[in-house]
Amino acid sequence: MPIGHTMAPPVIMVGFTWASVASIGVFQPDESVILIEEPGVVGVRGLRSEVRRATVIRELVAWDYHLEGAADAFYNAHPDLAPAAIAPVLEDATLFAARLAERYGLPGAGLGAARLLRDKSLLRRTTRAAGIPNPESQEAENPRQVREFMTDHPGPAVLKPALGQGSVGARVLQSADEADGVWAECVAEYAALYGHRRVPGRTAPVRMLVERYLRGPEYSVELLVSDSQVLFGNVTGKDLYPGPRPVERGHLVPADIPADLETLLREQTERVVRAVGFGTGAVHCEWIVEAGTPHLVECAGRLPGDAIVELIEWAYDVEFLRAFWALLAGEPPTRPLRRRAGQAAAIRFLYTGPGVIENVGGLAAAYAVPSVITCKVLVEPGAPVRELRSSLDRVAFAISCAATPGEAVRRAEEAIGRLEITTRPETAPPGPPDDQRPRDKGFSGATSRTSTMSGTE
Numbered sequence: 001m002p003i004g005h006t007m008a009p010p011v012i013m014v015g016f017t018w019a020s021v022a023s024i025g026v027f028q029p030d031e032s033v034i035l036i037e038e039p040g041v042v043g044v045r046g047l048r049s050e051v052r053r054a055t056v057i058r059e060l061v062a063w064d065y066h067l068e069g070a071a072d073a074f075y076n077a078h079p080d081l082a083p084a085a086i087a088p089v090l091e092d093a094t095l096f097a098a099r100l101a102e103r104y105g106l107p108g109a110g111l112g113a114a115r116l117l118r119d120k121s122l123l124r125r126t127t128r129a130a131g132i133p134n135p136e137s138q139e140a141e142n143p144r145q146v147r148e149f150m151t152d153h154p155g156p157a158v159l160k161p162a163l164g165q166g167s168v169g170a171r172v173l174q175s176a177d178e179a180d181g182v183w184a185e186c187v188a189e190y191a192a193l194y195g196h197r198r199v200p201g202r203t204a205p206v207r208m209l210v211e212r213y214l215r216g217p218e219y220s221v222e223l224l225v226s227d228s229q230v231l232f233g234n235v236t237g238k239d240l241y242p243g244p245r246p247v248e249r250g251h252l253v254p255a256d257i258p259a260d261l262e263t264l265l266r267e268q269t270e271r272v273v274r275a276v277g278f279g280t281g282a283v284h285c286e287w288i289v290e291a292g293t294p295h296l297v298e299c300a301g302r303l304p305g306d307a308i309v310e311l312i313e314w315a316y317d318v319e320f321l322r323a324f325w326a327l328l329a330g331e332p333p334t335r336p337l338r339r340r341a342g343q344a345a346a347i348r349f350l351y352t353g354p355g356v357i358e359n360v361g362g363l364a365a366a367y368a369v370p371s372v373i374t375c376k377v378l379v380e381p382g383a384p385v386r387e388l389r390s391s392l393d394r395v396a397f398a399i400s401c402a403a404t405p406g407e408a409v410r411r412a413e414e415a416i417g418r419l420e421i422t423t424r425p426e427t428a429p430p431g432p433p434d435d436q437r438p439r440d441k442g443f444s445g446a447t448s449r450t451s452t453m454s455g456t457e
Contacts (some may be wrong), residue, residue: 007032014065024325107280132271143179250412373401
């Protein structure tokens with residue numbers, strides 16, 4: 001059907017993952033979603049044939065949403081569309097979605113807030129001015145500037161893209177002597193993230209940040225916000241793989257922390273919301289607590305990835321995703337949003353080491369673990385696995401929900417431990433697969449309340 005046909009007002013999703021399509025299909029009627037994705041991705045992925053399997057999709061529109069003015073051009077091409085709600089699925093779709101919502105007169109983050117949240121350098125400048133603790137940080141154009149920063153700020157540092165996501169192109173440096181090699185590696189990874197999209201003629205400018213390494217536990221805060229007012233908040237505990245790459249090994253909802261720290265993290269995140277002028281939607285804000293003080297790592301104006309939405313829904317018994325879409329439609333949530341979790345929910349990921357996947361098994365044994373909700377393998381025999389560099393390199397996950405945080409974590413880890421995934425020692429390609437988006441987080445089909453693992457951590 002053409003995009004302008006006269007059915008009920010559609011909702012618009014910007015960016016594609018199967019997980020997001022499956023999740024919204026739980027509560028949206030058939031043919032009620034317009035999906036916008038870039039022409040290069042549509043062609044490489046063969047999305048037009050793929051999305052025919054999703055009855056919730058009304059139309060797939062190929063639109064180069066990264067270009068300046070792309071949302072305004074879309075609005076002018078479809079001024080009578082009258083969508084009910086608009087939301088980004090991916091981090092790099094946030095600016096387009098925010099501007100498109102403005103043009104159609106719908107609730108959203110607001111283009112100004114989305115721009116500040118998307119650019120880590122701008123976010124540092126803005127929130128630091130508001131008195132929110134940030135690590136010492138500066139933009140770097142070359143390895144020499146990284147070395148100079150580390151001379152001025154002795155100790156380890158973090159190098160990462162200003163517009164990065166999912167830990168792609170991020171690494172810890174222990175010494176300034178590593179600057180040249182780490183710079184080349186991180187810039188190449190970031191370029192590969194965009195290069196796989198095969199958008200002809202596009203070059204992705206690489207802007208890097210070098211920052212003082214923070215020592216302390218990591219958390220994220222998830223908020224639902226309506227017209228700058230917080231309606232729901234949660235603190236998620238993080239667990240990272242050891243090593244120089246800040247890749248998450250797991251998450252726990254709610255975080256097993258004292259009440260005063262939970263309150264402080266939520267209050268600081270609300271300060272970030274006010275500092276950037278965020279309007280309506282979801283906020284996913286990451287913190288490291290060093291010497292008792294939360295320091296801002298980064299903040300995304302979108303739904304969290306890594307199944308955090310599922311963990312929230314199971315732990316709190318709320319319809320987080322449905323409430324998110326209701327707010328973007330200018331409506332109140334259909335069910336109350338509980339302030340306290342009645343249970344704990346955890347996810348744990350598996351990384352096998354580099355090589356090529358040889359055998360996959362153990363799913364039945366993993367599902368037999370009490371309290372396990374979902375266990376999924378993201379790779380098939382023959383798939384390459386590279387050295388652990390980002391969240392895209394993990395190969396499986398398990399989700400559990402239990403009465404206590406400790407039990408939830410133990411059950412998820414036990415399930416992961418029962419998986420039988422073997423590799424053969426063969427060097428994997430250094431970059432992401434060139435036939436698809438860096439792994440679609442592979443999380444479609446998760447057996448949870450919303451089956452969504454959209455976005456990137």
